[in-house]
Amino acid sequence: MDESGCPRDAPDLGLLRLPNEILIDILELLDPADPGVFALSTLCKRLHYLALPIYLAGHGISDTAELAFQDLVLGSTQLDVLAALQTSLFIHSLKHISCSFSLNSARREYTPRDMDHFFRHMSRLSAFLSNLQRVEEVTLNLKDVNFWTISENPEILETWSPIVSTLLDCVLExxxxxxxxxxxxxxxxPSQFQPKLGPRTVVKRRSAIFDVGHRIGSAFLGRSNIREIADPGKTELGKTAAALETFNIHSRMLLxxxxxxxxxxxxxxxxxxxSLSIMRVDIPERSWDEILSSIHVPALEDxxxxxxxxxxxxxxDQFLARHPLIKTLSLGRDLIALAEGDVASKDCLANLRHLSATPTYVRFxxxxxxxxxxxxxxxxxxxASNAIFKTAAINCIxxxxxxxxxxxxxxxxxxxDHVSSHWAEFFQDSEEPGENIVPQxxxxxxHARALELVATSxxxxxxxxxxxxxxxxPALQSLSASGCSNNSLNAPxxxxxxxxxxPELQRVTLDGRIYDAVF
Structure with missing residues (x-):
């Protein structure tokens, strides 16, 4: 290639004799999403800078210069564009990339090729990220991933680890x-339900697909595409995870x-x-003790x-004792209640400022x-139908x-959580004499100053x-209701x-709309 990035035999290529303005006019006459436009972008550095932005725009990525300040969101049907993104020489950093993956092994027409396609997208995302200087936030959306197998061969699990770990390592790097x-x-x-959570040395795994973008980019820039292979004994995840501040684990795959x-x-x-969030993760209860005992995040605050x-x-209690800096703790509604005698250590959570929890955990x-x-x-x-609202029972706890x-x-x-539109049995009609009697x-x-009502129907x-x-x-100052009322409610x-x-009420919020209650 010459200094402009064109092949040295460029004079024999009539297309490259044209000025950039004419080339852009020609490219814009084509279907921007046509794979041929992407193919042109790989011919030389000059065409790369002219054709690739047009091809990406055809896939909804119109302003690559602003990706360092905006979100890049790719749905499951858009992931093929990763093949082009991983060759880009002009995207240097990302503010936030979100990729939605799709895989359904329960479909009658499912074949191993579907899983290969799924892994190919993950590998291409790894290749794209590996060419960047920085990415601030990454979201991997697996909501459309449904991977089940009746096979008793545990080796199928090993196909996940190299691809997923390589992607996650790259994110942190x-x-x-x-x-x-x-x-x-x-x-x-079944072997998934007997996790071995001991220490792990991260070994960088590189597939052939992973390095496609790097090799093409190296060819454009005249650099060698030979990468030094990391010594497994010297590779430590801690060196690449220093920037991570927030980790939201909302997928059972990671646990x-x-x-x-x-x-x-x-x-x-x-x-x-x-900040650590573990939500909507359904795994056997016996696994949680091992998971809690394995988590140690010294700087954890939320x-x-x-x-x-x-x-x-x-x-x-032992988990909380290892994390004394926690300031905000939110425990969901579905955690099974603790026993009456369960209490935390006296020196536990000395820095806790904000707590959200069910009654038995508040008592704990x-x-x-x-x-x-x-x-x-x-x-x-x-x-719910099996959990009637009884103020006396709550006060007793x-x-x-x-x-x-x-x-x-x-x-x-x-x-x-009532399916019935009448919220049947919300209150207990009568309590047994002497049941849960608490002095005023x-x-x-x-003492509640705010009441929030959230309904499923x-x-x-x-x-x-x-x-x-x-x-x-009597001390209530604000009332909020979400999903509770139908269209017949006269709000004023x-x-x-x-x-x-x-009388102390100052504000009412109905489905996000605020009404002033100060008359």
Missing amino acids: KGCKALNVEGGMFIVH LPPCSTWTMSALKTSPNLT LTFDLRCKIRAAAF LMTDKRAPAVQTLRLVVKV LVPCHPRIERVHLTLVVIV EKNSLQ ASDAFEALALRLLPLF SFVSRVKEAC
Whole structure:
């Protein structure tokens, strides 16, 4: 190639004799998404800079110069463009890239080629990221991934580890600050339920596809495409994970073998990781003790657990003791209740400021001067056909930490999980004599300053139910309802009536719309 990036026999190519303006006019006459436009971009450096932006624009990526400040979102049907992106010489950094993958082994027409196609997209994403100088945030959306197999051959698991680990290693190598992995059904073999979460040495794995972009780019720039192979004994994930600050694990894939070893190693070797979220992950309960015992994130400040499982009190207490810097803790509505005698260590969570949890976990964490620095408390209560809303029972659970609750900003979050539009059995019609009787001076719920109602289905009886509920909270200053009311609700009239029931009320929010309740 000459200095302009054209082949040395360019004079024999009539196309390259034309000025750039004419070449662009010609290229714009073509279908921009035509693979031929991409093929032209690989002929020489000059055509690369002219043709590739046109080809990418044909796939919805119109302003590559702004990708360092904008989001690049690729749906599962757009991932073929990664083959072109990995050759780019003019995309140097990304603010945020989100890729949605698709794989469904339950389809009758499923073949191993579908999995190969899935892995090819992951490898191309790795190749694209490897050519960048920096990427700030990465989201891997696996919600359309459903990988099941009845095969008793555990070797099929080994096909996942090299591809997924290489991609995740590459993400961290590029200085990623926030990594989000979401969704996906991923159950392939019973061996996944016996995880081995010991220390792991990361070995860089490179497939032939992975280095395509690097090799083409090297050819354009006149550099050698021979890369030094890392010594497995000297490669440490901690050297590449220094920038990671937020890790959202919302996929079971990262917590089951073979990928769990990478996840645990990343958590242990990310010195600046301050925010960890593990949500919507359904794995056997017996695995959680091992997972909790394997997680050690010294700098952790924000922690979210939203799981449908049971966590042993002792294992959870030990986990919290290893993370004394936690300031914000959010525990989801579906965690199975703790036993009455379960309490955290007295010196646990000395820095905790903001807590969101169900009643038994609030008692576990706040009894007898535990978590002394808590300022705001979101008390989460789930109401379903088998969980009636009983204020006496809730107050009874909270008695050991009642003096603390008096001094914090209390928000009661009631999640109504009723399919029926009438929210049948929301209240218990009558309580047994003497059942859960709590003196008024130990009524914790009366101190609630905010009430949030969140429903899975709208109710015809919402207005009547709210008016019956509000007098229980005389200190209430704000009311929020989401998904609760149907279209027949007269909002101004409703605000006036709830104001009468709760004189201290200042603001009402209905499905995101705010109404001033100060008259």
